[in-house]
Amino acid sequence: MNKKKIINDPVYGFITIPSELIYDLISHPFFQRLRYIKQLGMTHLVYPGALHTRFHHALGAMHLMSLALEVLKNKGHEINPEEEQAALIAILLHDIGHGPFSHALEHSLVNGVHHESISMLMMEKLNLEFDGKLSLAIQIFKNQYPKKYLHQLISGQVDLDRMDYLNRDSFFTGVSEGVISFDRLIKMFNLVDDNLVIEEKGIYSTENFLIARRLMYWQVYLHKTVIAGEQLLVKILERAKTLSLNGVELFAAPALQHFLKNNISESDFLKEEKHLLNFAKLDDQDVYAAIKVWADESDRVLSKLCGMLIHRQLYKVEVSDVAPDAAKIASIQKRLQTKLNLSEEDLKYFAFTISITNRAYNAGASKINILKKDNTLIDVVKASDLSTLQTLDKTVEKHVFCYLDC
Numbered sequence: 063m064n065k066k067k068i069i070n071d072p073v074y075g076f077i078t079i080p081s082e083l084i085y086d087l088i089s090h091p092f093f094q095r096l097r098y099i100k101q102l103g104m105t106h107l108v109y110p111g112a113l114h115t116r117f118h119h120a121l122g123a124m125h126l127m128s129l130a131l132e133v134l135k136n137k138g139h140e141i142n143p144e145e146e147q148a149a150l151i152a153i154l155l156h157d158i159g160h161g162p163f164s165h166a167l168e169h170s171l172v173n174g175v176h177h178e179s180i181s182m183l184m185m186e187k188l189n190l191e192f193d194g195k196l197s198l199a200i201q202i203f204k205n206q207y208p209k210k211y212l213h214q215l216i217s218g219q220v221d222l223d224r225m226d227y228l229n230r231d232s233f234f235t236g237v238s239e240g241v242i243s244f245d246r247l248i249k250m251f252n253l254v255d256d257n258l259v260i261e262e263k264g265i266y267s268t269e270n271f272l273i274a275r276r277l278m279y280w281q282v283y284l285h286k287t288v289i290a291g292e293q294l295l296v297k298i299l300e301r302a303k304t305l306s307l308n309g310v311e312l313f314a315a316p317a318l319q320h321f322l323k324n325n326i327s328e329s330d331f332l333k334e335e336k337h338l339l340n341f342a343k344l345d346d347q348d349v350y351a352a353i354k355v356w357a358d359e360s361d362r363v364l365s366k367l368c369g370m371l372i373h374r375q376l377y378k379v380e381v382s383d384v385a386p387d388a389a390k391i392a393s394i395q396k397r398l399q400t401k402l403n404l405s406e407e408d409l410k411y412f413a414f415t416i417s418i419t420n421r422a423y424n425a426g427a428s429k430i431n432i433l434k435k436d437n438t439l440i441d442v443v444k445a446s447d448l449s450t451l452q453t454l455d456k457t458v459e460k461h462v463f464c465y466l467d468c
Contacts, residue, residue: 098345104291148198170299
């Protein structure tokens with residue numbers, strides 16, 4: 063069987079699957095499951111076109127990695143075929159540990175087990191199945207390989223993961239502010255002491271990349287209606303889990319049932335394989351099918367929350383730079399308690415506060431170094447003549463008040 067296939071991608075055109083091993087990894091159930099997990103969770107409630115999947119994103123990131131490695135090789139940097147394939151595998155699998163509606167799941171069903179940890183578990187299990195052929199990819203993924211730039215291309219301030227999701231998410235949402243010059247930026251990649259740098263000619267493309275990331279967070283990822291949808295889903299799963307742990311039998315696919323009925327800590331998840339195997343069977347369809355059934359549950363809180371999501375009757379969301387007025391919160395809570403006949407305990411599902419943060423550039427984690435014509439390096443913020451770029455290296459926090467407006 064010929065396993066060197068070509069995939070037609072709406073963003074980049076044709077993407078080549080370069081080897082039999084990568085073809086087999088893409089064909090594996092762990093990876094195929096990503097077809098049924100939306101990249102942007104509840105964002106389609108605002109931008110109807112945002113229905114692309116993590117499967118799309120993983121393939122796109124792999125494609126950008128192949129372009130980047132080719133650029134670096136053409137500039138005289140030695141990357142052998144084993145390293146090249148390992149880097150492609152590492153970025154292909156970087157998001158394999160995402161669950162359905164990723165962040166909602168992390169906050170409710172799996173008790174703070176982050177998708178990066180689950181990705182690592184899945185890669186290690188795949189490595190056993192594929193007789194150790196993923197060992198080098200895992201080293202690169204963990205940043206344990208001497209050529210640091212290979213990891214930086216996967217996880218850094220100007221990595222190919224971010225480059226693809228900005229490009230892809232702007233394409234499917236139609237938000238033009240997220241469009242970046244990915245091809246020019248990749249062509250400006252170079253290496254100094256095994257670290258990734260951007261040649262001076264690429265400074266404006268780098269500025270555009272950072273600004274696009276900031277705008278996409280406020281306009282797409284942290285849009286107040288997206289927050290409303292995601293928080294509603296968090297509360298639904300939280301309520302379903304509370305009921306299940308108290309012995310209430312709820313409809314759910316077996317894999318979802320596993321996480322509803324068990325309070326699994328992070329250490330338990332990482333130690334016991336049964337949790338990973340159940341997680342690997344979960345996708346968006348399991349969660350949404352359950353929600354449609356739960357809308358008719360006898361529990362008033364769960365059925366109300368599910369009905370709200372199904373009919374897009376979302377929370378009202380108020381975003382501000384300062385904490386919301388306590389008197390206003392108390393007044394709204396009292397009104398809701400009376401109108402919906404809620405207990406004090408159940409109020410938390412219908413009126414609550416959270417905070418959100420946005421930081422487009424984190425120089426403390428890893429700098430974006432610009433390679434000047436005299437071969438010296440300078441941080442992008444210092445190299446730029448754009449004064450607003452300095453503000454991108456600061457965490458912006460906003461307060462959010464979510465409540466049912468009835």
